[in-house]
Amino acid sequence: MAKILEVSGLTKRFAGLVALDKVNLDIEKGEIISLIGPNGAGKTTVFNCLTGVYKPTGGLINYLGKPLDLKHHVPHLVAKLGIARTFQNIRLFSNMTVIENVMVSSALREKTSFLDIILHVKGFKIREDSIFRKSFELLQFIGLSDKIYHLASNLAYGEQRKLEIARALATAPVLLLLDEPAAGMNAIETKDLITLIRNIRDKGITVFLIEHDMKMVMSISDRVFVLNYGKNIASGVPSQVQKNELVIEAYLGEKV
Amino acid sequence: MKFLKKNIYLVSLLAALILPLIIDRPDYLSIFVITMIYILLALGLNIVVGFCGLLALGFAAFYGIGAYITAILTVKYGLTFFPVLIFVLIGNGLIGLLSGLPVMRLRGDYLAIVTLGLGEITRIFFNNIEVLTNGPKGISSIPNPSLIWISVKTPFSFYYLLLVFVVISIYFIKNIENSRIGRAWVAIREDEIAASSVGINITKMKLYAFILGSMLAGLAGFLFAQFQTFVSPDSFTFIDSALVLCAVVLGGLGSVPGVIIGSILLTMLPELLRDIMPGLADYRMLFFGLILIIMMLFRPQGIFKNLRRKSELLPSSEAVRNEEDESLAEYRRS
Known part of the structure; x- marks a missing residue:
């Protein structure tokens, strides 16, 4: 299967704070991929780096088999390339x-x-x-x-x-990034949203989403990436990730 | 009533066409001419402030540049109407571009202060570069325009000349407003980050707004210089910038009919006051200030509320979004 997006060693530093530390991701065509992690793990920063809102400090982003030119990495050019996004805090006109x-x-x-x-x-x-x-x-x-x-x-x-x-x-995207699409939705709306996301995938658009609603993440995702403190801690199919010790620890704290 | 609403532009045009035939007094017609010059200015500023949400304060600078280009080219080089018009449009377009470039990274208050500074610099430039502008004395005996075979001399003929330019400008602006560019401007005003995320080149669109605004102001200056036959730095002060902004805000930011009404009110009211109570005319600035305060308190969207337009003058208080805006600024600086 063709890789749509391959991110390797993605790093973003803000004046001393390392928001992303060598993050790796890969997304294949037609997948629904989730990015999860506790608050402040750097999930939205990943989206901002992908879409050009931030310029990554380091790392490589391969999109459709070609590396993105990170020197000229600005949102409107990213949109033209076929990466569209939504925002965690609704930003409509x-x-x-x-x-x-x-x-x-x-x-x-x-x-x-x-x-x-x-x-x-x-x-x-x-x-x-x-x-x-x-x-x-x-x-x-x-x-x-x-x-x-x-x-x-x-x-x-x-x-x-x-x-x-x-x-x-x-914008007729190839890859759609959804930043917490279910935030603030009730159970019925979330169910509708799941159907909608599947319909979008069936149109041939690859979906990459950040989500906190674990029920939704586990039911919809082909694969899941987990971040904590800006680092990859786990990835794989939902059932694997659910059992991963590091993931449980990140969400619930260390075992006493 | 429905017919009136649907054909508001057509009805107004007809009214404007027959107006000089009813009121054929040169003093009144002169006021109408000045009113239309202000309409052109307000239409230009409305693109920058109303559509695109960029609070620019030194707009009279563009007006002055258009007027001075006209004065210098006609008096010193003897050029005629159409060549000068082309020079003014190109010259003002370039000035709009050049002044737009450095201010593109600024927003809100910062943009207002920098454009205010640019406006003052321009006025001082008019005052001090005597070789070119004749300093505070100004440039006088600018010839009245002659178009091929008609010589435009009287307020009556100036009225129709201005009307032609106003109508063409409104037509172009309406066309742009209802196109991808007009929508992009409003989108930028509503939310820059979201606008860029759907593929809008923000810098380019803001520059378009500056260039077009500057060209319209230049056109106003071009006509003003030939109507007054005299230009001096005194005509392009901060008060003039403020008056145009006043007209735009009073009429309704982002609404073309609104800013037309706003300009008409602000140019005609003082003259009416002068007729009714001669002593009061000296207090016109006080009245404008009062009107603005009252408008901001009770109807901040202006007389003509444009549904899809929000005033950039109203600050958004959502802390999270501001935080994200900060991060956008971070990326632009880098």
């Missing part, structure tokens, strides 16, 4: 409508030239329609198509999380 939130990212794959835009030529209309249609279809897929003209900030919490996923999907 709150005062834009639901459909506009998605249209902002759909535009990534539908470039219109500046001249087309100011003159509103026919080609512009066609592209704009196609952006709208694509965005609408995504909202149908995610289950928000009845609220496209609502303001994003007026959506319920669970719906906002879903909208973030739709917005990420609109």
